Amino acid sequence: MKNKSLSIPYVVWMAFFVVAPLVLIVAYAFTARDGSVTLDNFNNMGVYFPAFYNSFALAAAATLLCILIGYPLAYFVSKESLLVRKVAMMLIMLPMWMNFLLRTYAWMSLLDDNGLINQFLRTVGVFDLVNALSGGNMTCLHMINTQGAIVLGMVYNFLPFMIMPIFSVIDKIDPRVIEAAQDLGADNAMVFRKVVFPLSLPGVLSGVTMVFIPSVSTFALSRLLGGGKTLLLGDLIEMQFLGNAYNPHLGSAIALVMMVIVLVCMAVMNRFGEGEEGVSVL
Amino acid sequence: MSRRRIPSRVFSVLVYLFLYAPIVLLIIFSFNAGRSNRIWEGFSLQWYLELFHNARLLGALRTTVVLSLIAALMSTVLGTAAAIGFYSMRRRARGVCLAVNNVPLTNADIITGVSMMLLFVFAIDLFNGSPLSAALGLRWRMGFGTLLIAHITFDAPYVILSVMPRLRGLDPNIYEAAQDLGATGWYAFRKVILPEILPGVLNGVIIAFTMSIDDFVISYFTKGSGVTTLAVEIYTMVKKPVTPEINALSTLMFTVVFLLLLVVNVRQARQEAAATRQKAALTPDGKAR
Structure with missing residues (x-):
């Protein structure tokens, strides 16, 4: 079945709704409100360095935690029987089908100063013990509205995106190779280091992309779990487009810089990944 | 072999606990009589009614x-x-x-x-x-x-x-x-x-x-x-x-998704089983290839 013309409607659609919007972002980033070409939007970006730093640092921390939790889990599950593997992966996917705002809401009340975690710690007597040891007056472990809470939200919401690709790659490794x-x-350690791990790297790489990109660009998580105290890039962009600070030119510039940094990171990482794969083939 | 697997199983169970504990709590508190997500005040369906x-x-x-x-x-x-x-x-x-x-x-x-x-x-x-x-x-x-x-x-x-x-x-x-x-x-x-x-x-x-x-x-x-x-x-x-309506909403969405996934997976498993049986029947020596 050869019919190139069937793709014409979609190619036109992509030109209008994928390419044109990105061209507009670039155009807005390099212009001022009166339409004149300017670099001001970029020159003033130093003010927002904390937002850039926080976004990339928190997203990197979340991604690292996802690897540390997700990789062992994917590896352990891949050793189970077929039925267990199927059920285990279904259970990993199940929470993803619930909107991430609802899952985040659950953590908002858990992490609260009077939330269930603090109630539990109080009942068990952790605070009494700490107070007795340090002579302080600790009544709760403050968790909500901190950067830690934001990272927790990222890990909780995006962990399945790390586990799925790693599992599917490890699961496909030919047992004869092992x-x-x-x-x-x-020995077992050697098999893992020299065979399983190199072969599973493509899964890790796609997991990293799938966790890092939504983490670095989030605005809902910082608003809900960070209490608006930590300004992230997503918040900054959202404010320029829908908030009081309405300035789509500056917003476009920030979005463009974020996109470029992410793309460079991904390109570097993929090159590194390809190199690893090449070694394992040799 | 099986004893060596205990630590890895404990780790896996902990991860699943991490994934599901918040959802289970939402479900439990959707039946709470009070407004709070922190204190249990008795069973009630009022948040479902308010949701509807x-x-x-x-x-x-x-x-x-x-x-x-x-x-x-x-x-x-x-x-x-x-x-x-x-x-x-x-x-x-x-x-x-x-x-x-x-x-x-x-x-x-x-x-x-x-x-x-x-x-x-x-x-x-x-x-x-x-x-x-x-x-x-x-x-x-x-x-x-x-x-x-x-x-x-x-x-x-x-x-x-x-x-x-x-x-x-x-x-x-x-x-x-x-x-x-x-x-x-x-x-x-x-x-x-x-x-x-x-x-x-x-x-x-x-x-x-x-x-x-x-x-x-x-x-x-x-x-x-x-x-x-x-x-x-x-x-x-x-x-x-x-x-509190959010709890009720989450519970309903989770239930719908869970049932859907269950149906899809059971159906798939049945189809696969049928396909294997068919293949086995078609292969002359009676073994699935």
């Missing part, structure tokens, strides 16, 4:  | 379902046609098209959202300032229309990614064979190609629909002020400190 390594005298 | 009387939320739910259905169907038609077209292209052109197709998938949602908002504001200003608008007496605003365009735009790439592998697995000769036997182009497509790629197309509809239902960020920027979707409405509700 047997071959064992036949050649590799 | 929340006209704003129900309106948003209706908008979201209608929007997601239309967006899923239109993006599936557009995307399936595009996938066939891409498949017929030369490698270079196909590469370019697929690269552009991947842009909404890899870009952060907020970038897709604000860039489309810029386009809509730009186009609306252009239209409303034009003599055409004055002649027709029409003023265009952001609303359901812009929302639909945005949803089709981010749904279609998923459809294409789900249909393309099916096309690649297609025997290129069967379409010509059908034509040799006298089938016209459309008839051959309907009778030969479509049944082959149908699983991919159906998969595309489902992915597109769930993506649309779930989307918050892109809808938030492209909806304008007149309409609202479920996710956006949830966001405004969640920003207030105490909203």
